[in-house]
Amino acid sequence: MSGDFGRRTKPIGALPLSVLAIIGAVKCADADQLPLRVCADPNNLPFSNSAGEGFENKIVSLVADHLQRPLEYVWRAQRRGFMREGLNSGECDLVAAIPSGAPMALTTRPYYRSTYVFVSKPGEPAVSSFDDPSLRERTIGVQLIGDDGMNTPPAHALAERRIVGNVRGFMVYGDYRNDHPISEIVHAVATGEVDVAAVWGPVAGYFAREEKPPLVVTSIAGSPEARVPMTFDISMGVRRTDKQLKAQVDDALSSLAPQIKEILVSYGVPVLWVDTDSR
Incomplete structure (x- = not known):
């Protein structure tokens, strides 16, 4: 039996092309x-x-x-x-x-592509620029990443303008024991903990509409020559x-x-x- 099997078995290279194509198709699939x-x-x-x-x-x-x-x-x-x-x-x-x-x-x-935005309560003056004079008087929430200089663009933009004392930081990672911890900065606007917050657009847009009443989201105006970009692909x-x-x-x-x-x-x-x- 083994001798017959040996004589009937072809090396792989001798298999018909149609069979090889089927094997290749199965492997690709x-x-x-x-x-x-x-x-x-x-x-x-x-x-x-x-x-x-x-x-x-x-x-x-x-x-x-x-x-x-x-x-x-x-x-x-x-x-x-x-x-x-x-x-x-x-x-x-x-x-x-x-x-x-x-x-x-x-x-x-x-x-x-999205952008950082300002979040504020309805009925209050909306902010669209870091050069708005009211930012020197209002409590501002910003997202922070760490203490190693890798902070968010709004944090750098405010620091460049020496707007520091009235800024409240919210860690991007948040308290992981809570559901969707990244929402804390938006909720802080709703509760009055801060007057306005500078937040990455997807986070702000989603959670601002979950508050009652829904919060106002305003894109941050920028210029092409700005050193700190606010818009990202x-x-x-x-x-x-x-x-x-x-x-x-x-x-x-x-x-x-x-x-x-x-x-x-x-x-x-x-x-x-x-x-x-x-x-």
């Missing part, structure tokens, strides 16, 4: 079905949470469907080490909502060596642009839209 592993924060609305209620949850789901790959989350609090220990260690393949050109990843074309990120996945996600973001914009608008994100095909 298997590769395409590998999960798209996304690192995301389980408690970071409006961006993401473990219940899939954030707008980034909705957008990465669209991308995974477009790539015909099952979506798999790797939940990790968005703290120091998020990129290094998640994406770049190989724990996941993709992260959403990082600034375009960020050095810690290979970033896709931007899928939206937002991309997704893959490992710097994963150029093939980047190209696939780029294609998905371009094709899905209308649906993505609809999601962003539904979450109250102040969108300064970008033409992803031109990037």
Whole structure:
């Protein structure tokens, strides 16, 4: 029996091309079905949470469907080490909502652009510029990242104008024991803890409308020559060596642009839209 089997068995190179094509197709299909592993924060609305209620949850789901790959989350609090220990260690393949050109990843074309905004109570004078004289008299909330100089653009803009004594800081990360801790700065306006707050647009737009009554969101006026920009393009990120996945996600973001914009608008994100095909 073994001798007959040996005589009938052909080396792989002798298999008909049609058979090789089928084998190749099966292997490619298997590769395409590998999960798209996304690192995301389980408690970071409006961006993401473990219940899939954030707008980034909705957008990465669209991308995974477009790539015909099952979506798999790797939940990790968005703290120091998020990129290094998640994406770049190989724990996941993709992260959403990082600034375009960020050095810690290979970033896709931007899928939206947003801006810092001022949040104030309805009926009170709205602020649209850091040069507004009233800012020297009003209590101002700003988001802070740390004490190592890596603070948010509004914090730097106020410091440049020597507006310091009436500023109250709210950590970007917030108290993780609470639900959606990043909302604290917006809620502080509603309660009167601060008079006005300078907040990243997606955070402000989402939580300002949750307050009763809804708070007023005003884009921060800037100029092209300003040293501290307030407007940023937002991309997704893959490992710097994963150029093939980047190209696939780029294609998905371009094709899905209308649906993505609809999601962003539904979450109250102040969108300064970008033409992803031109990037």
